[in-house]
Amino acid sequence: GQQLNQSPQSMFIQEGEDVSMNCTSSSIFNTWLWYKQDPGEGPVLLIALYKAGELTSNGRLTAQFGITRKDSFLNISASIPSDVGIYFCAGQRGGSEKLVFGKGTKLTVNP
Amino acid sequence: DVKVTQSSRYLVKRTGEKVFLECVQDMDHENMFWYRQDPGLGLRLIYFSYDVKMKEKGDIPEGYSVSREKKERFSLILESASTNQTSMYLCASSPVNRDSQHFGDGTRLSIL
Numbered sequence: 001g002q003q004l005n006q007s008p009q010s011m012f013i014q015e016g017e018d019v020s021m022n023c024t025s026s027s028i029f030n031t032w033l034w035y036k037q038d039p040g041e042g043p044v045l046l047i048a049l050y051k052a053g054e055l056t057s058n059g060r061l062t063a064q065f066g067i068t069r070k071d072s073f074l075n076i077s078a079s080i081p082s083d084v085g086i087y088f089c090a091g092q093r094g095g096s097e098k099l100v101f102g103k104g105t106k107l108t109v110n111p
Numbered sequence: 112d113v114k115v116t117q118s119s120r121y122l123v124k125r126t127g128e129k130v131f132l133e134c135v136q137d138m139d140h141e142n143m144f145w146y147r148q149d150p151g152l153g154l155r156l157i158y159f160s161y162d163v164k165m166k167e168k169g170d171i172p173e174g175y176s177v178s179r180e181k182k183e184r185f186s187l188i189l190e191s192a193s194t195n196q197t198s199m200y201l202c203a204s205s206p207v208n209r210d211s212q213h214f215g216d217g218t219r220l221s222i223l
Contacts, residue, residue: 003153003155006153009151031210033210033211035214040216040217041216041217042115042201042203042214042215042216042217043154043201043214044214045211045212045213048210048211088153088154092210097142097159097161097205097207097208098156098159098169099210099212101154101155102153103151103152103153104153
């Protein structure tokens with residue numbers, strides 16, 4: 001089955017730095033979602049995007065739904081140690097109940 | 112808040128055993144999902160159920176089956192466990208026609 005192309009696979013940053021990650025697809029999605037998975041837990045929804053060009057924030061997190069509807073970006077500003085985890089993008093096509101996931105970006109934040 | 116509960120956090124079984132992983136959700140969601148998570152491979156859909164007794168194969172259904180006898184419960188069955196089924200298994204649920212899925216904390220399954 002299709003998976004989204006998510007990059008980078010991993011990031012090692014210093015506390016206070018900004019982080020950017022993205023997800024691309026060869027096909028169009030109607031909805032883009034960003035999840036975070038803390039170690040030992042299940043993924044938790046961070047941000048949902050429903051409209052091409054949409055820019056949505058949740059605290060220090062900002063995500064964008066690409067104009068082509070084939071990509072999405074997540075930015076984290078001023079990272080802190082609790083940002084550590086795996087971030088997944090997910091896309092949903094119209095008429096489908098299923099999500100297509102990226103392979104994840106593993107974030108490590110050094111204090 | 113939606114709660115998705117997976118019956119075991121850790122499970123160790125032997126090759127050839129029949130293994131049952133249980134998942135219960137408390138928000139009356141129509142849709143339930145089973146994923147497998149492996150390092151570097153992300154989340155891969157095993158099976159999906161959109162109603163009681165209804166199921167649909169995901170991307171990697173081989174070696175697995177599912178059961179949904181009640182709306183709140185979705186079981187994943189490994190018919191004859193093999194070592195390549197050692198993995199983290201995640202259950203999720205969502206309402207119909209809604210995008211966001213709510214996940215359980217996962218079952219880390221080891222097949223020896």
